[in-house]
Amino acid sequence: MKTINLINVTTGIILGAIGFLFAISSLYEKKLRAFYTAIAFAAIILIVWFGYYHFLNFSVILLSIPPAFAILAVVLFFAPDGKISEIEISGSGDRVDERDVMFAREEYEPGDSKYDIYYSAKPQFKEIDDKIRKLPRLLSPGGKYYDPIRSGYIISIFRSVKNLLNEVDGEISADRQAVDAAEVTVSIKKAILEMGAGDVGIARLNQNYVYSHVGRGPEKWGSEIVNSHKYAVIFTLEMDYYHVEGAPGLFMTEESAARYLQGALISVEIARYIRNLGYPARAHISGSNYQIMLPPVAYDAGLGELGRLGYNISPRLGARVRLGAVTTDLPLIADKPKNFGVQDFCRKCLKCAVNCPSDAIPYGDKTDERGVLKWQLNIEKCIRYWRILGTDCGLCMKVCPYSHPPTLFHNIIRKAIPRSATARWISIHGDDIFYGRKAKF
Ligand code: SF4
Ligand code: SF4
Structure with missing residues (x-):
């Protein structure tokens, strides 16, 4: 029981800390929506995690669910799953005439x-x-x-x-x-x-x-x-x-x-x-x-x-x-x-x-x-x-998700994307949640 308590508390603290660190990193990027969303994410994680721990502190199985879920998500995010697609080049086309390029035509x-x-x-x-x-x-x-x-x-x-x-x-x-x-x-x-x-x-x-x-x-x-x-x-x-x-x-x-x-x-x-x-x-x-x-x-x-x-x-x-x-x-x-x-x-x-x-x-x-x-x-x-x-x-x-600056968080995501379809799925949807689907200008 002591071990599962320790695992539960440690994973809760790690997730909360990740949320807060991401919030700070978003401030550096001047992305206020991502900052507030990350703060909300960290707060919700801490409340749910420790609330769950506090009120249901009676079963090893129940207490194992949140850390097991977190560990599974991390494994799926980084584990290689299948081959990535390559650009398909048959090389059968003609050379491009520079006179057809739009910047030439404008002249x-x-x-x-x-x-x-x-x-x-x-x-x-x-x-x-x-x-x-x-x-x-x-x-x-x-x-x-x-x-x-x-x-x-x-x-x-x-x-x-x-x-x-x-x-x-x-x-x-x-x-x-x-x-x-x-x-x-x-x-x-x-x-x-x-x-x-x-x-x-x-x-x-x-x-x-x-x-x-x-x-x-x-x-x-x-x-x-x-x-x-x-x-x-x-x-x-x-x-x-x-x-x-x-x-x-x-x-x-x-x-x-x-x-x-x-x-x-x-x-x-x-x-x-x-x-x-x-x-x-x-x-x-x-x-x-x-x-x-x-x-x-x-x-x-x-x-x-x-x-x-x-x-x-x-x-x-x-x-x-x-x-x-x-x-x-x-x-x-x-x-x-x-x-x-x-x-x-x-x-x-x-x-x-x-x-x-x-x-x-x-x-x-x-x-x-x-x-x-x-x-x-x-x-x-x-x-x-x-x-x-x-x-x-x-x-x-x-707006391209690949355009984020090379901070620690974005670099970790860049490492995971080529390996894992789960990482790509989470990154695409995460980008919309943290940065918005439509840019304001
Ligand atoms: S977003 Fe702007 S630069 Fe990009 S393709 Fe559309 S019009 Fe061109
Ligand atoms: S589809 Fe997404 S990742 Fe691909 S170029 Fe457009 S914005 Fe970037």
Whole structure:
């Protein structure tokens, strides 16, 4: 009897303490709903637990039920149960033409030759693109969140990115250094992390992920893109949690712009460093200078899975990341894709779809998009909404349960989700209870 009393009291105290610690952690995240819910949870646990113990303190069997239930829940939360789904890639699709990318299409203006050439070849996009073009451009007067001072600051960051467009490639040193692939891989990864990246990986460059034709940037529009580099060095940049919490609006766009500039500086530096070793290397920077599609390359490098919201979800930083990359022929050691339960989580969660104000994120099943089975974002609806706001939206990134900051509690949940369907079920429903199903903005 003494032992069961001790177990009962100890488990009650542990559960109550977990509730209070989670409440404190929620305060740090500035999540008041989660704070009050955690306090209520801890109080209810303590009242029920010790009330039960006090009034029914007569049977070992009855007293064993609450701790047994708690222990079973913990075991189910962490115990491996079944395989997680992987992203299905048949690789049978054509390469994507960068001229079809929404950000390229936004640049075609009536009266210029690109507009005439593009829409006579792709008339199916003309009507919707013309409607989008009638709305104010991002960061321009007329957008809902336009602010001449702050918008001007963001525009100046994008200008700095643009100034790097001609720095992405350059002369290769004739004095080629003999390198050890393992050593140089470590050295490049270390340099990128020291420059502020969140994570870094190496992928063998799959030619299916190289755009077919130039759609933006200083190179000739419509020219064929040839990039036969063997590897892509790719990295994530963490989007600041509190900036993302400010979505939708200028906070979000400020953060995106700052990360794009940081990504551009890192990739230009790394590409230059590799060329100085005597190997070809090209940086791929934001705005108008990508030759490769970063999300699938990031997946190949083990940096994250594509989620329902259309972004890569990183194992450590969730959806709050931007990507940067360098392609090269420098001998490197490639990483492998990491699957950590995102496909199974997204199938049930749907929180981004519920919160998307433009209805751009699908509720239904994945579709085959050029040989990759994925949830296809309706990019026209998304960008149309951005232009109404005059800024990035980012609500999907903000509400995604993977976007929580890497605190002890969220990290424990991140560890459990890839292993256990119970953990995924509890996390999806727990997220709604503690943080709300619908975001307020
Ligand atoms: S909000 Fe949910 S469904 Fe959407 S990407 Fe994040 S985990 Fe997946
Ligand atoms: S950025 Fe906004 S509009 Fe676009 S998909 Fe996400 S939630 Fe929807």
